Amino acid sequence: MxxxxxxxxxYRKTMPPSWWTRKAHYxxxxxxxxxxxxxxxxxxxxxxxxxxxxxxxxxxxxLGGTGFVIFSxxxxxxxxxxxxxxxxxxxxxxxxxxxxRQFPSWPIVWAxxxxxxxxxxxxxxxxxxxxx
Amino acid sequence: MAEKTxxxxxxxxxxxxxxxxxxxxxxxxxxxxxxxxxxxxxxIKTHVDGSLSYRWSxxxxxxxxxxxxxxxxxxxxxxxxxxDYWPKPILVEPLNNFPIIRDxxxxxxxxxxxxKSIKPWIIRKTEIPLGSGxxxxxxxxxxxxxxxxxxxxxxxxYSACPVYGLNNEFRGPAAIALAxxxxxxxxxxxxxxxxxxxADAEGVWECSFVGECSVVCPKGVDPAKAIQQSxxxxxxxxxxxxxxxx
Ligand code: SF4
Ligand code: FES
Numbered sequence: 001m002x003x004x005x006x007x008x009x010x011y012r013k014t015m016p017p018s019w020w021t022r023k024a025h026y027x028x029x030x031x032x033x034x035x036x037x038x039x040x041x042x043x044x045x046x047x048x049x050x051x052x053x054x055x056x057x058x059x060x061x062x063l064g065g066t067g068f069v070i071f072s073x074x075x076x077x078x079x080x081x082x083x084x085x086x087x088x089x090x091x092x093x094x095x096x097x098x099x100x101r102q103f104p105s106w107p108i109v110w111a112x113x114x115x116x117x118x119x120x121x122x123x124x125x126x127x128x129x130x131x132x
Numbered sequence: 133m134a135e136k137t138x139x140x141x142x143x144x145x146x147x148x149x150x151x152x153x154x155x156x157x158x159x160x161x162x163x164x165x166x167x168x169x170x171x172x173x174x175x176i177k178t179h180v181d182g183s184l185s186y187r188w189s190x191x192x193x194x195x196x197x198x199x200x201x202x203x204x205x206x207x208x209x210x211x212x213x214x215x216d217y218w219p220k221p222i223l224v225e226p227l228n229n230f231p232i233i234r235d236x237x238x239x240x241x242x243x244x245x246x247x248k249s250i251k252p253w254i255i256r257k258t259e260i261p262l263g264s265g266x267x268x269x270x271x272x273x274x275x276x277x278x279x280x281x282x283x284x285x286x287x288x289x290y291s292a293c294p295v296y297g298l299n300n301e302f303r304g305p306a307a308i309a310l311a312x313x314x315x316x317x318x319x320x321x322x323x324x325x326x327x328x329x330x331a332d333a334e335g336v337w338e339c340s341f342v343g344e345c346s347v348v349c350p351k352g353v354d355p356a357k358a359i360q361q362s363x364x365x366x367x368x369x370x371x372x373x374x375x376x377x378x
Contacts, residue, residue, distance in 0.1 A: 008147065008239070010233055010239050011145055011147070011150075011231065011232040012231045013232070015294065019297065022204065023204075025342070025347060026294060026342065026344065029340075029341075029342045029343070089360070092360050093360040093361060094364070095361050095364075097272075102275070
């Protein structure tokens with residue numbers, strides 16, 4: 001699109017809607033951003049189930065079936081990817097010094113990954129414990 | 133033996149004649165393995181078509197004026213070797229996300245305005261008299277900002293940033309990295325003056341961490357890191373008691 005800028009006529013290219021297909025990096029960025037969506041939908045479904053459970057066993061019809069299992073696996077994959085990318089980026093964000101030296105980012109990333117694994121293991125154990 | 137050649141497809145745009153840019157192909161001799169895209173453009177300008185317009189100066193990755201899109205990637209044309217592309221043709225276009233003035237020359241007015249807006253100079257509450265000697269810094273103090281001071285204002289990061297491409301109001305990678313460079317300089321006392329620009333919705337918070345700015349940066353400035361760290365710092369200044377102190 002040509003337009004005037006001061007005394008000069010310039011041409012301004014607009015970003016095409018397909019900009020995210022230009023580079024693999026852009027593509028994975030969009031996947032990262034959208035990976036929160038299946039997780040959000042899954043959590044909304046879970047909230048719906050918890051609400052219906054409040055009405056007692058009679059009104060409680062947990063979601064099941066092949067479709068829901070497939071969707072849950074997809075949501076799990078995306079939420080793992082989202083968490084992994086988020087925690088990896090934390091190495092670039094968190095910064096502090098120890099005795100005048102910048103603390104390296106890899107222990108920060110690993111510490112978070114380990115904490116993530118411990119918390120996940122605890123939740124799995126707690127769910128199993130309640131179910132038995 | 134026939135002379136080795138390479139084809140350069142360059143964007144042409146004459147604001148007085150053309151409604152939109154178009155590509156023009158030039159086949160030029162590829163005589164020397166050390167030739168870079170800028171050499172090819174200089175060959176075209178000297179021997180084939182003197183009307184081709186582009187910016188350059190140092191030819192050694194220092195002045196930051198020769199940034200272009202080379203086969204769709206943001207690069208300094210003086211650092212892009214023809215040997216890495218030959219025998220395929222090389223597509224040379226002006227930097228993405230900026231208005232085109234002519235051929236490969238972009239309008240950098242917006243970038244200049246953004247750089248100036250973060251006050252990229254040392255701000256002091258009280259000036260130290262020149263006669264009092266040097267303002268000394270330890271190595272650790274210099275290390276605090278050295279990486280962010282390597283910027284050569286080449287604008288490759290802006291051309292690679294889809295956020296800036298979609299919203300020109302975004303302050304952008306180099307400007308925020310430069311603000312961090314001054315905010316972390318032990319001689320500077322201007323953080324509070326830069327904060328309104330940096331902590332703004334069009335400042336660090338517009339960035340969604342695509343990270344391509346750091347990939348294309350020829351100087352290892354890592355502006356994406358500067359932006360994310362500034363997000364954390366500006367938030368801490370807000371939530372930590374007395375965090376907004378100077
Ligand atoms: S941060 Fe890097 S890519 Fe951006 S203008 Fe500075 S040197 Fe160029
Ligand atoms: S000509 Fe100076 S950086 Fe390329």
